[in-house]
Amino acid sequence: MAIKGDKPGAPGLKRVGAAKKGVTRKTGAKATFDLDEAVAAVEAPASYTSSLPAVMTKPLFGSTVKKKYVNDFLRQLIMLLDAGTSLLKSLTILSERSEQRALRELITDITRYVENGNALWQAFERHPREFDPVFVNLIKAGEASGTLTTVLRRVVKYRESEEMMGRRLAGAMWYPAILVTVCMLVLLLIAKVVIPEFKELFERLGASLPWYTTDFIAFVEFVSSMKFIVPVVIALVALYTFYRFWVRSPLNRLRADRIKLMIPVVGKSILRKSAIIEFTRSMSLLLRSGISMMVTLDLVRGAIQNQAVAQVMQRIRDSVERGEGIEQPLREAKALVPAVVTDMLVTGEESGQLEQIAEHIAETYEEEVEISIATLGELLQPILTIVIGLIVMTLFAALFVPMISLLDGLMASGAGGGSGV
The missing domain is CATH 1.20.81.30 (Type II secretion system (T2SS), domain F)
Known part of the structure; x- marks a missing residue:
């Protein structure tokens, strides 16, 4: 071709x-x-x-x-x-x-x-x-x-791979989500049951509490009172509304989509590679079905949600229309398209095997995205474990350390009173 x-x-x-x-x-x-x-x-x-x-x-x-x-x-x-x-x-x-x-x-x-x-x-x-x-x-x-059944079979294979990738991403997020939920429920239980008991005990004994314990109890009481919910919800709604209006501008939408692709781990390892999978797989399917390069690029450009990637597809389309091929716009988009992908696509164009090369790129990047998703899940688990550990340490330092000091003081005073008798 x-x-x-x-x-x-x-x-x-x-x-x-x-x-x-x-x-x-x-x-x-x-x-x-x-x-x-x-x-x-x-x-x-x-x-x-x-x-x-x-x-x-x-x-x-x-x-x-x-x-x-x-x-x-x-x-x-x-x-x-x-x-x-x-x-x-x-x-x-x-x-x-x-x-x-x-x-x-x-x-x-x-x-x-x-x-x-x-x-x-x-x-x-x-x-x-x-x-x-x-x-x-x-x-x-x-x-x-x-060739309806042949085309349907190819399309279904592509759609199923997309669905499976989404499931893997959701699966990687399940454990962290459950861990965070359980942690929040435990903290709520501590705020409603444990801390009131500790506070009552300290007051009954007339013990003076260190500043960090007082601040911790005040913070937990504020959180458990849910007084922050309304202002937080209002702030989030206002922020979301502003964002929706802001991205209505094509230029702002382009900026936002570029930022998404630059986010560490999620943007660079998952979103960017997913965009490459999307345009190479779609290109392969369309070209294999006999659709011309110009129409293929028009369709792929319109189907891609990320405007930064769609802009690259538009430049490729314009270059092909001028008879200059796909290499130059791909080289200029090196921040989004890795050099190895550009080299492979250019080789496919020159050898007349662009469909096969694009399909190979999509399959390779699917494997890489799966690895990135698994890595993300593995990365979140120790981070959450450390966060939960810090919360437990803070809880212990704020409540149990003063309690131990108080008991030591009571025992010391009791021992002193006994010796005086």
């Missing part, structure tokens, strides 16, 4: 003949795909307003169907299509047997739209929360070239 100088409208599907025979999934009848027409169809990117009334540009339902449920639906759809079931019948079966309400409504709407004679990609396009433009255009390419 030639990459440099690829212009919009350039052939994006490999031509093996004027036409290719296939089987329509809706009726099961033989059909002929004209690849010139398929190219024209695919090279026109799907638009969420292309063939739908304005109201349909909004999500049909109030909540998004969980990615896991959507992936299960797509996986089952592939199995039915591989078994020779027509597309319409497969969708009907899945809509009737789905136990999850939101997913059932989603599949039912897709089924009805396909039943009315529309393409599957058009039905998916109606649900932008569940199916992004990259996914829609991949399905569009698969239908146009008669």
Whole structure:
């Protein structure tokens, strides 16, 4: 596949003949795909307003169907299509047997739209929360070239790897979250039960407390009274509201996204590598499906959430449009794109194997992100252990040291009184 100088409208599907025979999934009848027409169809990117009334540009339902449920639906759809079931019948079966309400409504709407004679990609396009433009255009390419199940299989593999990565990140956070929660509950119990008993005992004995014990008791009483909750909540809401308004500016959004990628450990080891996985995997999927480089870059740029990375994709697109290739903009983005990734992508471009190289990069970085997630979890555990240890030491120093001193004083005075008698 030639990459440099690829212009919009350039052939994006490999031509093996004027036409290719296939089987329509809706009726099961033989059909002929004209690849010139398929190219024209695919090279026109799907638009969420292309063939739908304005109201349909909004999500049909109030909540998004969980990615896991959507992936299960797509996986089952592939199995039915591989078994020779027509597309319409497969969708009907899945809509009737789905136990999850939101997913059932989603599949039912897709089924009805396909039943009315529309393409599957058009039905998916109606649900932008569940199916992004990259996914829609991949399905569009698969239908146009008669390779729907092949494309679906690739997309599902990608979506499942994304889902698994999210699960691993959530799993790495579970132990620290549980540890912090238990610690807070124990401290609350101490504040409500233990400290009042200690305070009453000190007052009854008329003991003078050191300043650190007095300050500690005052701090714990303040925290347990929950008086700080309202001002803290107000401050957090105000800060969040300010941030939401601040990032509405494209320039501020770009700055915020750059800062996210620079955060130690989380930004550099997870967010940045995840962004590289996102654009290389999407690029590989789109190019493998026969979509031209220009359209691929447009779609990938639109799908990427981080604006710093999207800006790099825009510069790559402009460079390719000028016939200059992808190397220069990647070299200029060395703060975001490692040199080794740039070298591999440039090699893939020059050898005509960009799809394979991009896929290899995505797989390699997935492994690295998994290691980074595991490392993050391992790093948080000793840090939290140290913090909890410091809290216990503070508690002991503030309460038990004065208590021990008080008991020593009482014993000493008792011994002195006994000897005097």
